[in-house]
Amino acid sequence: MRLALIAHDHKKDAMVALAAEFADFLQRCELIATGTTGGRLRDELGLSRVHCVLSGPLGGDLQIGARLAVGELDGVIFLRDPMTPQPHEPDINALVRACDVHDVPCATNVSGARLMLAAWAAKMG
Numbered sequence: 001m002r003l004a005l006i007a008h009d010h011k012k013d014a015m016v017a018l019a020a021e022f023a024d025f026l027q028r029c030e031l032i033a034t035g036t037t038g039g040r041l042r043d044e045l046g047l048s049r050v051h052c053v054l055s056g057p058l059g060g061d062l063q064i065g066a067r068l069a070v071g072e073l074d075g076v077i078f079l080r081d082p083m084t085p086q087p088h089e090p091d092i093n094a095l096v097r098a099c100d101v102h103d104v105p106c107a108t109n110v111s112g113a114r115l116m117l118a119a120w121a122a123k124m125g
């Protein structure tokens with residue numbers, strides 16, 4: 001399973017907690033993350049194999065969207081902050097749109113992400 005993990009600043013603690021909950025499953029996945037999110041997952045959970053792209057405001061969402069568009073990702077967990085305007089809002093929308101265009105599962109909140117991760121973990125056995 002090839003997954004992207006992305007979280008805005010106010011959602012990073014939630015992402016780390018979620019990834020800790022599913023650490024056994026995520027260790028067996030190919031992971032890609034935006035810079036700061038990926039750094040925290042590596043440092044705090046030891047997910048050493050997570051591939052980090054640029055930080056979101058510097059183009060990281062676009063890098064992940066480009067991979068997704070050519071079929072290199074099976075799912076996206078993108079914990080967006082709906083309460084804080086982001087300077088790179090067009091990039092965020094482009095990534096979520098790319099998920100819809102290519103019918104790639106995308107969760108943008110913790111409850112949806114937990115459902116997706118549980119389903120994938122069960123499928124992988």
Ligand SMILES: O=C(CO)COP(=O)(O)O
Pocket residue numbers: 006007008009033034035036037038054055056057060061088092
């Ligand atoms: O801004 C982001 C997604 O839009 C996340 O980027 P970072 O993980 O580098 O903070």
